[in-house]
Amino acid sequence: MTRAVTTYHQRIAQEKREQILTAATALFLELGYDRTSLARIAERSGVSRATLFKQFPSKADLFDAMVTESWSTADDEDPPPPGNIVDGLSTLGRRYAELLGRPQMTDLFRIVIAELPRFPELANAQFSNGKMPYFESVRGYLLAENEAGTVRIEDVDLAATQFLGMISNYVFWPTLLVPGWEVSAERVAQVVDEAVRTTAARYAATGPGASTTD
Template identity: 85%
Template sequence: MSSVVPTYHQRVAQEKRSLIVAAATVLFLELGYDRTTLARIAERSGVSRATLFKQFPSKAALFDAIVTESWSTADDEDAPPTGNFVDGLSTLGRRYATLLSRPQMTDLFRIVIAELPRFPELAHAQFSHGKMPYFESVRSYLLAEHEAGAVRIEDAELAATQFLGMISNYVFWPRLLVPGWEVSTEGVTQVVDEAVRTIAARYAATGPASSLND
């Protein structure tokens, strides 16, 4: 019996957390970050103020949670193992396309862009807690493949930017800016595959990998 009760309470707490995050996202879009209060979020989500304050003591903490959940992968997958550069990079590219295709990702960027002049800290949170951790995972993978001798990359940060940019320029930015923009599953697959081919063609090693500092 004792093992069931914590599980039940954890599930209820998670359900309430999800309701709070969803309500906050909608209100931030409707009213703006400044005009949205925690009390209003509690009312919209159907939870008590005490419950909301227990999970999120401030509006900034709640926005950080929106960023973190928007950028989290389904199972917090580990980086692909080294040894097959094309397969590994394809995995990372598909994960990125999936993240960018989430409705909450578009909502997140719209909130940040709208509130940037008055609340630059929101952009900082989005960059440091969302974009950069995923970017770093790709950069680290490229470094690992370089060390393994699969590729020769002098600037892993630039290579990661090139790879992710090829995907986001098709999958995400038009959808953010153009009403009704839709990207088919086939289109996403093609874009990721072409981005992988481009990076592989540019950085494939023809011999033992040289030092990144050469």
């Protein structure tokens, strides 16, 4: 099989995967997790049941994939290099705000919250496959800054939680609870900047950015 043919089949498989995930998200929101069957998802997405089962053997596998994809960052960016806590946290904060601003993120949390009493495993998937990997990337960055001497942090888990919480508590959680809640791009940028300044003021070893370079 030539490389061109292989690439073609990979592209088709990816397109079908995206179709399935889009249909699944819509149906989960419309009918709930329990009432959404794989057969119904196959019909809505326009693929055969065999194709769907090949991609996702179970509904739980499909939901896990939806969580993982929703939390994935564009192009899977690498963490910023240590050396300046303000620059690094600004990059991470902007990425996090963009991630939380995606429409599918709000949809995903609504599914989990609605189905939590009957399917607690959905919350576990949301945490272990979604939020936790992103949290670990922020935690790893702060550890690298700590090892570089840019910051002094005794509890890195707490510091990462504080930083992410300052952003999500304003730009994301109210969207689930307050009808019509919207945050402008300018306001999001301000929220991220303030979270960065607060974290840097608390943990930076020297100066506002604790830069280790001239």
